[in-house]
Amino acid sequence: MSTATPAGRVLDFRLGPWTSFFVRRTGRLLVSLAALVTAAFAMIHFVPGDPVRGALGLNATPEAVAARKEQLGLDDSLISQYKHFVSGLFHGDLGESITARVPVSRMIGDRLPATLEIAIYAFLLVMLVAIPLGMAMAVWTRNGRRRRGELAFASSTGAIVAIPEFLLAVGLASVFGVSLGWFPVALREGPDSYVLPVLALAITPIAALSRIVRVEALRVFETDYMRTARAKRLPGRLVYLRHALPNLLTSSLTLGGLLLSGLLAGTVLIENVFAWPGLGMTIVQAILQKDYPLVQGIVLVYGAAALTINFVVDLAVAAADPQSTIRGS
């Protein structure tokens, strides 16, 4: 997009396409982060009514509310509050939770690992299952073979995609947790307790991604370079793994990145089903309790994580396919 602008061309000329691409993407990341910080700051001021009064309850004395406001610095001018907020961020200070009365940063520090763990495990599971599955289905149903297998795959994955994640989570919990009693259905205690939340997070993206990988793979199989690979009489293993797979990875990575930031959002629902002590459960409680500094902090973490993932995926895709990505964007 920006290559088309004069500035982009000048950058390309001075730094070479790779560095220029990197500089532009970093710039976009920083601008987005700044927008995120501003939005998080503004959030508290958009909240209808008095956030402190709301948090402390109607029975709090006017003195208590005033003292709390002063403590939170809500009486200062907007600009000085913003400065304070931003400088606090740089020192890792996200304010104090109104209800728990502990620093927001410490609460996030306690809860973040639980969320990250299930998100990362689920992401790995998705990539490890969806790409081979989609590839295998493509090889299996190539050239219009096994139409029934194709139909079965398309309809079963289609059905899974149509089920909302939280329903899937409830279903998994009741079948494997309650009826069969194989895995615990709540809390984060021991390796067993990870199984159901990670599965619940991963199943929908696996179905979605494997469908896409299959279609992409079938497209790749039709290309001239695959014909060249066959003309070289390479064994099927090499034809598919060496010649088709790398060309699939670009599009799969792009989608994988979207899925990963989607997984982050999914944790909010999944954690609430499995009483998983992560950020997702905390943010819902914080919203219900009107603990705005805590909400603000978690929104910042989730938002920054999503932006960083997009940034990393952009770079990874560019590294995998420098020609089309850098020139095309």
Next chain:
Amino acid sequence: MSNAPRLRLALRTPLGITAAVASTIIFLTAIFGPMLLGDTADRIDTDAIGQHSGTEHLFGTDALGRDIAARVVVATRLTLELTLFATLIAVVGGLVLGVLPAVLGRRAGRLITATVNLLVAFPGLLFVLFLAVIFGVGTFSAAFAIGLGAAPSTARLVQNLTASIAGTDYVAAARILGVGRFRIIVRHILPNIAEPVALFVSTTAAGILVAFSGLSFLGLGVQPPDYDWGRLLNEQLDRVMVDPMSAVGPGSAIVLTGITFGLIGEVVAKANAGRTAPQAEVTPEATSAAPAEKTASGLLNIDHLQVRFAGHTAVHDVCLTVDEGEAVGIVGESGSGKSLTALAAAGLVPHPGRVSARSLRFGDRDLNKQAPKGTSMAMVFQDPMASLNPALTVGRQLAEVAEVHHNAGRAAALTRAVSRLGAVGIINPELRVRKRPHEFSGGMRQRVMIAMGLMGEPRLIIADEPTTALDVTVQAQVLALLRDVRTESGAALLLISHDIAVVSQVCDRVVVMYAGRIVEELPVGDLADGVAHPYSAALIGAVPSMTTDRDTPLATIPGRPPQPGEEIVGCPFAPRCARATDRCRTEEPVLEQIRPGRRVACWDPITTATHELEEAR
């Protein structure tokens, strides 16, 4: 076709009927459910608290003894209202954000586009939670939040569509005529993006339904005493573990309604496309090839080759022999079956083509049963960019041939790759092996393809239009290279080209193909004496030379070749042939030897006498 009949047509498909029936049921439930079951759903029955599912209560009862099945039915209305309300907000917000860049000036437009891009980058649910905080927890603020949350992606779509339409000629024309921006949007842009947006909206509605249910499920959406399906799930969460049936009601309501929205989208899409998906044509099984009668002597023996695609025969009884070390050229227009003949010899005919032949032999292998051995057959294709794998270095693509077929180690294979690249005239091959195909020029890529064929010891090189995609000067270099390679390796060459001049430069023998048949075969040396088939003569006549009189228009062949699937009676060239007789139009000529090394399929071949006669004129 206008929209209404198309939609009616789409509704008549099984998919359309399902969508229509399901959406009717949902809407009737939404309208009449609360009237009929409203009281039952709200009746608190302290004797029936937390009952399991059974005959009395299909999905059991909740903590206040209310019938869950009735509550699911009653909740249809609120759920649907909220979904549609949020969808409306998403569409209006998306349209405004999407069209504004086209209305506002360049700077403001870019700001909006950038904002939309930023918002799209965030996971939807997080944006919704953020908005839910700002609006406060409650039913309508949740609807607002979800609607606004879906607005950026709608806006992105509208922006893309608007940009593509704003670039069309008719909008440019309207602008030149002085039509105002607002008018352009209302008159030209909005009507043209309506259909894709409508399609997008139905899928968005399904997403919004799920998102809303999720929010209510978290307790951040619909607040009691109201309830939608998500809220019902939320209330049942503690009991779900004990009695899964209590979640089945609201859960399946969400899933089925979501699927119905999706179906509506598909029906709209099908109506847009104006036709149902094409039915896959059933390919008739090719007749089993009779065993080869004679043992042929050449390197490549093709006997009565047929290549069929659904419904038509693309290659028709082609018999062709290539001897060891010989260079044979196949010439013909596109669609003459020349490339397919070559691909069939290599076993690379694309799906759904079916190959059959009385005999298909390469060396001592029966290609009907086995693929050609390892590296004995090398291929060079038309488009070298598309034929090289963009993701792998050139060195890798060459080296793997030696690794797979000659059990060479990585290093040895790469050394050979470097030497082969050097042999085809690539400068600095030891550096170039590490580059990917896009870092090579077109001619260099074709050299790489040839080098790839030389990684083994090819006995036959099949080059399918190897110079067509290249510049004229590069063409000559690549042809010269092919000639050199052949002299050095002693391999035979099967060169496919539409250009008879190219073939006559490199080959010993020319095969002319038309409409999937060989119409003439002759030694290159005989070309000068004149060809026998009128089509070959026309092909030669169409090649301009230095002595061509520039005042006369370029010679072309009148008419067009038969289309795939067209029924051919008599000689396929007859409709375009000036010499055609009644016999040509009714009876198909057979390929017959007229002199040693010369075959022609024509009832009235041009003889040397005719040529002399014409020259004398």
